[in-house]
Amino acid sequence: MEKAKIVNLDTNEEVACLFNPNEYTFQRTNAWTQKKVKGENVPDLEFGGGSSATLKMNLFLDTSTTGGDVRDTIKKVRKLMDIDEKAKDMTTVKGRPPMVEFHWGKIWTFKAVITSLTEKCTLFRDDGVPVRATLDVTFLQAKEGGVYEAQNPTTLGNSGYKRRVVNEGDTIDWIAFDEYGDSAMWRYIADTNNLDNPERLRPGQVLAIAPSP
DSSP: OOOOEEEETTTOOEEEOSSOOSOEEEEOOEEEEEEOOTTOSSOEEEEEEEOOOEEEEEEEEEOTTTTOOTHHHHHHHHGGGSOEEEEEOTTTOSEEOOOEEEEETTTEEEEEEEEEEEEEEEEEOTTSOEEEEEEEEEEEEOSSOOOOOOOOOOGGGSTTOEEEEOOTTOOHHHHHHHHHSOGGGHHHHHHHTTOSOTTOOOTTOEEEEOOOO
């Protein structure tokens, strides 16, 4: 299963997402000016040009099974908002943050800059080191384009997989215990279903349960 990643287009360095996004929000607007027409109820519209699209997503990070510091990954994303003196802005000729590309297989690519990053750590080791976090990331389109292609057949079509509907009160670790007899298998379920934030299961959500590895 291919992992989503954020690529620094200035250096070609990659930041791999620990979990693929479960959803994202894409927004684009056009500028129209209303020109009043005497004697008419509806004004004429004059197109004023397009605007950059925005892409917003929530990335789930978890290193609890390895015990590593989740901030190591957070720092890599945060660095994509730092000014790079070697990357000159064409207008000001001063340093700027890098251009990036959100890349997820052949399903979606988005060339942009990161305009907003909110970090929230939610689980810690006994010594205070965070091992779980969510990142709210906003990308602003820098170049026209992007790739939309037909997605691969759903995981549920694979041999040996079964369908499980999430009920009210279900948690992913409980489902893992119920299906595999081991609550630690929640990561396996999360990977199978490309869950961005496994803590946010919705009643009625359908999960693919893969054969035990």
